Amino acid sequence: MVYLSKSILRGEVEISGSKNAFFPAVGAGITLGAKKITIKNTPLVRDIYVMLKIIEELGGNFEIEGNKVSIYTEKIEPKLIDQETFSRIRGGVVIFGALLSRFGKAYIPYPGGCKIGKRPIDQHVKAAKDLGFYVEETEYGVKAYGEIKKNKISFDIKTVTGTENAILMSIRSSKEVEITNYAKEPEVQELIKYLEKYGVRFIKEEDKIIIDPTSKEEQEEVEFELIPDRIEAGTFLISAASTEGRVRIKNVIPEHLEIVIQKLKEAGAKIHISQSEIEVEGKPIYDPLYIVADSYPDFATDLQPQITVMLLKSKSKSVIEERVFPERVNHVFELRKMGAQIDISGNKIIIYPGKIYGGTSVEAKDLRSAASLVIAGLIAEGAPTFIRNFEIIERGYEKFLVKIQKLGAKFYKELKEGIKDVPNFA
Numbered sequence: 436m437v438y439l440s441k442s443i444l445r446g447e448v449e450i451s452g453s454k455n456a457f458f459p460a461v462g463a464g465i466t467l468g469a470k471k472i473t474i475k476n477t478p479l480v481r482d483i484y485v486m487l488k489i490i491e492e493l494g495g496n497f498e499i500e501g502n503k504v505s506i507y508t509e510k511i512e513p514k515l516i517d518q519e520t521f522s523r524i525r526g527g528v529v530i531f532g533a534l535l536s537r538f539g540k541a542y543i544p545y546p547g548g549c550k551i552g553k554r555p556i557d558q559h560v561k562a563a564k565d566l567g568f569y570v571e572e573t574e575y576g577v578k579a580y581g582e583i584k585k586n587k588i589s590f591d592i593k594t595v596t597g598t599e600n601a602i603l604m605s606i607r608s609s610k611e612v613e614i615t616n617y618a619k620e621p622e623v624q625e626l627i628k629y630l631e632k633y634g635v636r637f638i639k640e641e642d643k644i645i646i647d648p649t650s651k652e653e654q655e656e657v658e659f660e661l662i663p664d665r666i667e668a669g670t671f672l673i674s675a676a677s678t679e680g681r682v683r684i685k686n687v688i689p690e691h692l693e694i695v696i697q698k699l700k701e702a703g704a705k706i707h708i709s710q711s712e713i714e715v716e717g718k719p720i721y722d723p724l725y726i727v728a729d730s731y732p733d734f735a736t737d738l739q740p741q742i743t744v745m746l747l748k749s750k751s752k753s754v755i756e757e758r759v760f761p762e763r764v765n766h767v768f769e770l771r772k773m774g775a776q777i778d779i780s781g782n783k784i785i786i787y788p789g790k791i792y793g794g795t796s797v798e799a800k801d802l803r804s805a806a807s808l809v810i811a812g813l814i815a816e817g818a819p820t821f822i823r824n825f826e827i828i829e830r831g832y833e834k835f836l837v838k839i840q841k842l843g844a845k846f847y848k849e850l851k852e853g854i855k856d857v858p859n860f861a
């Protein structure tokens with residue numbers, strides 16, 4: 436639980452490693468047969484610990500030293516993981532492709548993750564079937580086994596973890612595999628780089644990738660370094676712009692935020708980019724935007740809830756078309772409690788300009804809506820905003836309160852026992 440007061444964010448913030456690039460890194464290491472997987476620049480957030488628990492349940496173990504995580508996989512077996520653990524995250528689903536590749540069999544419960552609408556895994560199943568694995572869907576989950584008999588996977592829709600799984604399971608093939616309609620998110624590109632580092636060859640075309648796993652080099656140990664988290668970076672850029680502040684984000688890959696930067700500029704924010712830094716300078720009123728949230732390189736759905744808040748400060752109506760998770764509107768219901776005028780029409784979120792007010796209790800129901808409610812609390816007029824279930828932010832943002840406090844956010848956090856541990860509340 437946290438109380439936030441109107442604040443202006445100013446200063447510098449260091450971006451952590453990418454949460455969603457960690458899962459395919461684990462998958463790549465298992466697939467490559469490595470006994471030890473070292474992953475540098477790992478953000479120590481809750482979803483990562485859940486993934487490490489999954490590794491333990493499979494028989495492996497791990498060590499954490501600063502932001503370096505070492506995973507030992509020698510004793511890993513393709514056994515069924517506890518449903519309760521598995522359903523706490525989404526990223527763990529890459530274990531399916533990784534185990535199938537390394538052992539020729541895998542059995543996973545249906546995964547969970549943030550409640551942001553339907554999240555089926557039919558495309559992951561399709562990928563395994565397309566390759567000729569035997570696949571059984573039980574009430575409990577999905578079981579796959581056998582050898583690769585075919586070499587073409589064709590996705591009906593673009594899916595990030597589905598593409599990651601397809602790549603991982605293809606590494607078992609004794610010849611080239613072709614994947615069409617694949618997702619191009621930077622985290623997928625990173626998986627390709629992890630595997631290229633150890634000899635797997637990829638040919639990337641506009642709509643398909645061809646994987647040649649035959650040149651894979653068997654490794655005792657592999658090491659990967661995670662890219663900066665583009666969603667954390669985008670969250671800080673949007674937060675700074677929303678609070679009319681000026682923030683320099685450090686350790687980023689600006690190319691991964693191209694559309695976000697373009698949209699912030701189009702709205703009227705000032706942006707300065709250098710090699711691995713972006714500085715944003717906000718203002719009180721923005722030009723309205725039309726945003727399409729879709730797969731990369733389009734605007735990331737994981738930043739849709741955050742920019743919804745900023746667009747309350749537009750001169751006139753803004754529209755966001757949410758094409759990935761049309762039901763990702765948890766934040767809209769909470770923002771309305773603060774006085775926001777936002778309509779939902781099909782997959783469109785229509786945002787009317789207007790002030791929002793604190794003195795309200797709102798609930799964070801998923802990771803990115805928690806981030807959006809923080810921004811709302813930072814721009815709300817009057818009394819502080821009380822965010823229930825704020826802790827969900829720890830699933831994906833490393834040291835979030837420490838970082839926003841350094842930037843000047845005014846808040847206090849109430850621990851379960853009622854102790855206030857951040858005494859900077861104005």
Ligand code: EPZ
Pocket residue numbers: 455458525526549553554555556557558559560592593594595596597618622736737758759760802803831
């Ligand atoms: C990844 O989820 C991310 N998670 C999500 O980040 C992100 O929101 C999402 O990609 C979209 O960018 C991880 O990488 C761990 P999808 P994923 O499969 O892979 C439909 C965050 O906040 N679909 O690309 O689960 C699906 O319903 C999280 O960090 C099927 O229909 O997303 C959605 O409409 C939240 N069948 C669309 O595809 C399938 O088999 C894209 O989902 C798979 C997906």
